[in-house]
Amino acid sequence: MKVVGGKYRGRPIKSMPKREDTKLLRPTTERVKESVFSILNNYLEGTKFLDLFAGTGSIGIEALSRGAEKVVFVESDRRFCNLIKENLKKLGIPREKYEVICDDYTRALKKLSKRGEVFDFIYADPPYERGYYTRVVNMVKNLGLLDRDGLLILEEPKKNPFIPEDEEWLVEKRSYGTTTVSFLNFNPEDE
Template sequence: MRVVGGKYRGRKIKSMPKREDTKLLRPTTERVKESVFSILNNYLEDTRFLDLFAGTGAVGIEALSRGAEKVVFVESDRRFCKLIRENLKSLGIPPEKYEIICDDFTKALKKLGKRGMKFDFIYADPPYERGYYTRVVNMVKNLGLLDEDGLLILEEPKKNPFIPEDEEWLVEKRHYGTTIVSFLNFNPEGEE
């Protein structure tokens, strides 16, 4: 796996050996990552980015490579938290640019909400089969984790796409093979 663009473009990111991660991880494909970041590229400078269900940290590292000010990685599996730390260290990314929360996503989101954290972008790539989409969307909205113009980006399966409670939240949907990426904003009209 490699960083697709920005400061660390072309640098390698470690993943778990295949025998260990086949049931644990479904990494974001290079095509999806490249497409999403080509959309976000001009808007990433000095932003706060949350990589939810971070896995190897590839999505958050891509955001840092393209100018994000700070990335918070949330991952529940301690082995992957260690791997994220190793990847960040191998790239020489300063510790003040990131935070790793090794906890269940619901506990992590509540902690971030209590701290009053707000993000410009939240990327969520939960395990497809677990049905976490509604919980993620509701928690992000109810805890006020997005800035007014912030986007929640959901990676989801084409065969069972997520339908938001309010269609107005949906800014855009992109299709990439068997994957759909939805971009949501909870303040579509710029309302206060």
């Protein structure tokens, strides 16, 4: 894996050895990453970005590479938390530009809400087979974690896509191979 664009473009990002991550990690493909960040690229400068279910941290690192001011990485597996920290350190990303929270996503989201954190972009790539999407969307919305103009970006399986409670939240949906990416905003312009 490598950083696709921005300041750290072409730099490698370490992943877990194949034998250890086959059931734990489904990395975002470079095609999906490049497509999503080509959409976000002009809007990332100076933003706050949450990488939820961060895995290796490649999405959040891409956001930092392309100008995000701060990224919070949330990952429950301590091995991946250590890997994220290793990748950030290897790239020389200043410590004030990121935070790694190694905890269950529900506790992490509640903690961020209690601190009054609000994000311009939240990228959620939960395990496909566990049906996290409705809970993630409801928590982000109800805890007020997304800026009024912000986007919640869900990476999901094309064969079983998430359908939001309110269709007006869906700004855009794009498919790349077996992956669908949904862009949601909880404050439609016509309100």
